Amino acid sequence: MIDEAGGWVYFSNEGDDSALYRMRTDGTDAKKLNNDISSEMQIADGWIYYLKGKAGYPKLYRVPLDGIDWEADREAVVARLGS
Numbered sequence: 001m002i003d004e005a006g007g008w009v010y011f012s013n014e015g016d017d018s019a020l021y022r023m024r025t026d027g028t029d030a031k032k033l034n035n036d037i038s039s040e041m042q043i044a045d046g047w048i049y050y051l052k053g054k055a056g057y058p059k060l061y062r063v064p065l066d067g068i069d070w071e072a073d074r075e076a077v078v079a080r081l082g083s
Contacts, residue, residue, distance in 0.1 A: 003041055003042070003043050003048075004025065005043045005065065006065070007024060007025055008022045008023065008024060008025070008065070009022065009023055009024070009025055010022045010033075010041065010043060010048060010065075011023075011041075012038050012039065012041060012050075013032075016032070017035075017037055018036075018037045018038050018039065019032055019033070019034055019035055019036065019037075019038060020032070020033040020034045020036070020038045020041065020048060020050065020063065020067075021033060022065070022067065031067055032067075033048070033063055033067035034063050034067075036050070036052040036061065037052060037053065038050040038051070038052060039051045039058070040058075043065070046064065046065055047062040047063065047064060047065065048062060048063050048064075048065060049061070049062045050062070050063070
C-alpha cells in the first residue's frame with residue numbers, strides 16, 4: 001500500500017508489522033508514523049486514514065501526515081466498521 005502527497009511517499013512497511021512510514025520522493029528522510037498494523041491507507045485533508053487490526057475486527061484511525069505526536073493526535077473515528 002503506497003500513496004503520495006506533497007513530495008512525500010506514504011507506505012505500509014511489511015517488514016515492520018505493516019506500520020505506516022513516509023519518505024521523500026527521492027528516497028530520503030524515512031520516518032515511522034505509527035506502531036499499528038495498518039491497512040487500507042487513504043490520504044485526505046492532511047490526514048492518513050487507515051484500518052488498524054486484524055481481519056474481522058478492524059477499526060478506522062487517522063494520523064497527521066507529518067506524524068508529529070502521532071500517539072497523542074491519533075483518534076478512532078469509527079468504533080468498529082460495519083457496526
